Amino acid sequence: MADKITSRDINYSEWYNDLVLQSGLAEYAAVRGCMVIKPHGWAIWENMKSILDKMFKDTGHVNASFPLLIPKSFLEQEEGHAEGFAKECAVVTHYRLKTDPDRKGKLIVDNESKLEEELIIRPTSETIIWNCYKNWIQSYRDLPILINQWANVMRWEMRTRLFLRTSEFHWQEGHTAHATKEEAVEETVKMLNVYADFMENYMAVPVIKGVKTINERFAGAEDTYCVEALMQDGKALQMGTSHFLGQNFAKAFDVKFLSKEGKLEFAWATSWGVSTRMMGALIMAHSDDNGLIIPPKLAPLHVVIIPIYKNEEQLKTITEKADAIMKALKAKNISVKFDDSDQNKPGWKYAEYELKGVPVRIAMGMRDIENNTVEIARRDTKEKSVVSADGVDAYIENLLNDIQQNIYNKALSYRNNNLHEVNTWDEFQIQIEKGGFISAHWDGTGETEEKIKEETKATIRCIPLDAKEESGVCVYSGKPSERRVLFARAY
């Protein structure tokens, strides 16, 4: 057996890269920092999208599309936002090329096509959207505006990793406008809950909901809420964010409305997003050295049937029986593929579908035909069992639910076993080396947060929403603290 994938124990980071490449999720593009998301990867992303899209619509949102290019002056409008994103913007300066007079067949930038105002490729769309909202909002009757867009964005990252951080990435960004602060805050939290629901119940990744510290806040936000998850190597990953933007963008773009009382007021804003980074989370939360483990609710293919035969006649017999099973499975909305290709032996196929993360495999040979059985193997535990062919559709339906639950439980117990309350600085330093979340008291200052980061590389992932009031002393400075916050080394 060829070892295509580095073991997690040897090098987690190589394991991740090998897995993404070998399982056919994605590959490196010819452009630095960019990736090609291949059909298998895109199919999973599409499943994520369609579930989330429905959740957004069920909570009253509608989709729209705004331009890829944003005038530089728009980005300058909101000061914090501008400073935050300035360093990572791709800039369009010209609109034309021409043939190089000195080198036949080559193209050069036509300097006569220089743009009067540079355009930037959107790193996020608050500015161009709020420029529109200025025209759309005059009265409280125009509010709320609840818009989402599915889009690609670009941030010129210095260091990139497949799915986790690429220069171009795909995401959704919700941008809402409200008449009151309360309503905007409510929206921010509502969408955070939608994200958490999706991550736990579909991705099978347990998350912790919280609020970011000022240092970690989104550029231009009043408050950034987030969902944080723990990966198998003990590092944390921010899986999504939801921002309460206050009136910052309304003021920057002069978006005012006339209230019921006849007063002119600035609108209140939120924005919230999740990206293809979730693909990275999905991979790192569940998969093993044999390949991907995809929760059934997101798997592009639920079941693969592999026939084992010695001749055409046997294949025909097996195919007939497999057809009946497939029909029954499809009737239950379970996707199934019959792989009767003659190119590879069954053993090769087993390994291949395990690599790709298909949750359930059925093997059928003549032995099964004689006994009216099939062999069923589940991807998450790799357990095999021989079951009666009668009612196999119901068996698999249950099995898929069981797999979904089992994957989640496993991730949850890992997360819980790696979340430690720590009360002294010595303990903190020892524990952070072991990985996982650390729940500790913090004095609330940016200085302490910075020092901890410098000394341990750990950041405050969030102040958990369910953090209980508990007086204590800061693990670093010894100053008083009212609640514990979550620390971790993060992606």
Next chain:
RNA sequence: CGGGGCGUAGUUCAGCCCGGUUAGAAUGCCUGCUUUGGGAGCAGGAGGCCGCUGGUUCGAAUCCAGCCGCCCCGACCA
């Protein structure tokens, strides 16, 4: 932006130090036969601007210079 690595067949790489037949292997691909319950075997075959440009030389994948690209490790980030 610093530090390191790599660029040779579709893919992974050897060859380079020490220049010299027609540039190799594995794997994948094509043809045929035998196989098929955990990554099959045999036989035959196709496949290369040796990253680019220039230099040294009778002769360059190999030596020299410049350039380009990508990956990995650190500082910034969803």
